Structure formats: C-alpha cells, structure tokens
Amino acid sequence: MQDLIKLKISDQTNNEIHLTSEDNATQHLLKLKISDVENSMHPTPNYSEKQYPALNSSTQSIEIPTLSLQTSHVTQNTNHLPGLLNPFGRNLCFANSSIQALRPIFCALDNPDFAEHCLYASFLQLVQDMIQSTQLQSVNPLLSAMTTSQFQDGQQHDAAEFIYKLLEQLHEDTVMYSQRPDIIDSTFRIMLSDNEKGVVCSHRSREDRPLWCLPLPLNTTVKQQDVNSLLQNLLKKVPTIPKSCVPCQIQHSMLEYCVFEVLPRVLIIQLGRFLSNGDKINMLIGIPDTLKIQARTTNNTYQLKAIVKHYGTSRQGHYTTVTKDIQTQVWTEWNDGYVTRISAKEAITHEAYILIYTKE
Ligand SMILES: [Zn+2]
Numbered sequence: 001m002q003d004l005i006k007l008k009i010s011d012q013t014n015n016e017i018h019l020t021s022e023d024n025a026t027q028h029l030l031k032l033k034i035s036d037v038e039n040s041m042h043p044t045p046n047y048s049e050k051q052y053p054a055l056n057s058s059t060q061s062i063e064i065p066t067l068s069l070q071t072s073h074v075t076q077n078t079n080h081l082p083g084l085l086n087p088f089g090r091n092l093c094f095a096n097s098s099i100q101a102l103r104p105i106f107c108a109l110d111n112p113d114f115a116e117h118c119l120y121a122s123f124l125q126l127v128q129d130m131i132q133s134t135q136l137q138s139v140n141p142l143l144s145a146m147t148t149s150q151f152q153d154g155q156q157h158d159a160a161e162f163i164y165k166l167l168e169q170l171h172e173d174t175v176m177y178s179q180r181p182d183i184i185d186s187t188f189r190i191m192l193s194d195n196e197k198g199v200v201c202s203h204r205s206r207e208d209r210p211l212w213c214l215p216l217p218l219n220t221t222v223k224q225q226d227v228n229s230l231l232q233n234l235l236k237k238v239p240t241i242p243k244s245c246v247p248c249q250i251q252h253s254m255l256e257y258c259v260f261e262v263l264p265r266v267l268i269i270q271l272g273r274f275l276s277n278g279d280k281i282n283m284l285i286g287i288p289d290t291l292k293i294q295a296r297t298t299n300n301t302y303q304l305k306a307i308v309k310h311y312g313t314s315r316q317g318h319y320t321t322v323t324k325d326i327q328t329q330v331w332t333e334w335n336d337g338y339v340t341r342i343s344a345k346e347a348i349t350h351e352a353y354i355l356i357y358t359k360e
Pocket of ligand 1: 198200201202203245246247248249250252
C-alpha cells in the first residue's frame with residue numbers, strides 16, 4: 001500500500017479543488033475532480049485536510065472518490081444518521097470510527113441512568129445527539145470526559161487502544177455510579193484462559209486473562225486466512241520442548257493452549273495487523289458473517305455487526321467504519337462526516353482491522 005501524505009486545500013470552486021501537498025517541503029498544485037459533487041445536495045461542500053495516496057513530483061492531478069473527503073454537512077444522509085466532525089488537523093478518525101462502530105451496540109443496550117456527570121453519561125448523550133440531530137456531532141466532549149488525556153493531543157491513535165480504554169472507563173462508571181455494575185462486563189468482557197497440561201502426568205495449570213478486545217495474531221506465511229482459522233490457531237494445543245515438571249519431578253513436554261472461559265454478548269476482535277517492528281500486514285482476511293465459537297461450557301454463534309478499517313501505514317493513516325443492519329442486511333459506511341450505503345462486497349476489504357460480532 002502507498003504511503004499517505006497530507007494535502008492542504010488552497011482553493012476550491014464548484015467542481016474542482018486545488019490541493020497543495022506538503023511532501024518534503026515541495027509544493028504540488030493539484031486539481032481534484034469530484035465526479036459526483038454535482039449530484040449531491042450541496043454543490044460546494046467544504047472539504048478539510050485529509051490523507052490521500054502518495055504523489056510524486058510529476059503528479060499533476062489525482063482523482064479520488066468523494067468518500068475519502070470530509071464534508072462539513074452530510075450530503076447523502078438518507079437514513080438521517082449524521083456523521084462525526086473531524087476538523088482540520090485534529091486526527092479524530094480513530095475515535096469517530098470507534099464510536100460509529102459501537103453506537104448501534106449501545107442503542108440496543110438497556111443502559112443505566114446516570115445522575116452524575118461521567119464518561120458513560122457523555123457517551124450516551126453523544127449517541128442520542130447522533131440519532132436526533134441532523135448536524136455533525138463532535139467527539140471532543142467525550143474525549144474530555146476520559147480520565148486519560150492521551151487521546152486529546154491532536155495525533156492519530158490506535159482505534160483498538162481507544163476502544164479498550166473507553167470500555168474500561170465505561171465499566172468503572174457503572175461500578176461507581178449505577179445500580180447495574182455488570183452491564184459493560186456482561187456485554188463485552190471476554191475471559192480467555194492460558195492453560196498448560198502435562199503430556200505424561202496429570203499436571204494442569206490455568207491462568208485467566210480478562211479482555212475487552214480479542215487480539216488475533218496474523219500469520220504472514222499463510223496465504224488464505226479467515227477469522228475461523230485464526231481462532232482455531234489461538235485455541236490449538238501446542239507441545240512445548242521438554243521442561244522440568246514440578247508435580248511429577250521429571251522432564252517432559254507440556255501442551256499449551258487457550259480456552260474461552262466466558263464469551264460475551266458482543267465480541268470485539270482486533271486483527272494483529274500492526275507488528276512491533278512498525279510494519280503493517282495488509283493481507284485480506286476472510287470475515288465470515290457467522291462465527292461459531294466454543295467456550296468451555298457453551299457453544300456460541302455470533303453475527304458480524306461492524307468493521308473498523310484502517311487505511312495507510314502504522315505511521316499514518318485513516319480510520320473508517322462499516323456497520324451492518326443484521327435484519328435488513330444493509331451496510332452503511334461511516335467516514336467521519338460522510339455517511340453512505342455500500343454493498344456487502346465493499347464492506348469486507350484488506351483494511352479490516354477491528355471486528356464487532358453480536359451473539360445470536
Ligand atoms: Zn509432569
């Protein structure tokens with residue numbers, strides 16, 4: 001995938017936008033054709049700085065879909081669900097895409113009432129405003145209500161880390177301020193255990209690992225992978241090299257494996273695209289509509305509900321979200337302020353990063 005660079009709008013007319021890149025201090029004047037602006041309700045939408053494919057010095061013009069652009073007004077919002085603001089230089093797409101993926105989940109939840117001002121109250125207010133208002137909403141009040149200030153620095157952040165911190169604090173709010181302290185826990189908490197079993201003796205050990213998002217490592221050497229094969233990989237029993245076993249006092253190998261002790265109503269999966277060396281794995285991962293996952297004592301069936309996508313590299317990029325109405329099978333794409341219907345084929349792409357499944 002090409003690197004992304006920032007382009008600044010220097011002029012705009014009805015059907016052309018002149019963009020100046022800031023790549024290595026060289027300036028390129030670019031003409032951008034917006035092919036379907038004429039069909040939109042607002043012939044001169046306001047576009048702000050966004051990330052676009054890398055350009056070389058000979059590039060005179062690029063044509064990019066309007067979907068990649070931010071509008072200050074929703075131009076094709078047929079379902080009256082406005083998007084979220086991402087003003088110039090604020091890099092809020094990590095939070096916007098996360099909220100847009102979680103919004104349908106929280107709309108279906110029986111949320112507690114909060115008398116106190118807390119993050120959960122701010123979050124519910126934002127969700128309500130997103131539904132009731134025809135204006136774009138801002139995630140800034142929500143970010144301000146978080147106990148961590150790390151997401152307010154105007155920099156790009158990892159959407160999975162944001163979701164993790166958000167759920168953690170929503171959970172803390174329910175414990176502190178509501179009569180139903182387990183609502184976030186019972187909805188989202190995964191309990192995975194790391195197990196060890198002796199191959200020649202009855203030695204067993206188990207350590208529980210509570211998670212808000214299930215990280216699934218990708219295997220770069222296997223061409224065709226899907227979420228089912230990644231789950232099988234996670235749960236398979238792997239023999240260790242022989243080591244000293246305390247209960248039986250002899251050297252032998254152990255079987256190491258994971259077990260789902262508890263699976264939640266809403267399962268959030270993070271595909272391990274970002275490696276510790278800074279590389280990003282861009283391979284296409286199969287994402288089934290339905291997942292059947294066995295926990296220690298239950299069989300669970302999940303339906304795909306949303307995908308947060310990451311475009312670009314680990315250094316810079318852009319997040320969007322696609323959500324599926326399970327009843328109508330209609331997919332919607334949320335790109336900051338731009339909300340549009342898409343096909344199922346467009347929903348599953350190389351950029352899929354965070355998957356949200358709901359239990360049947
Ligand atoms: Zn042993």
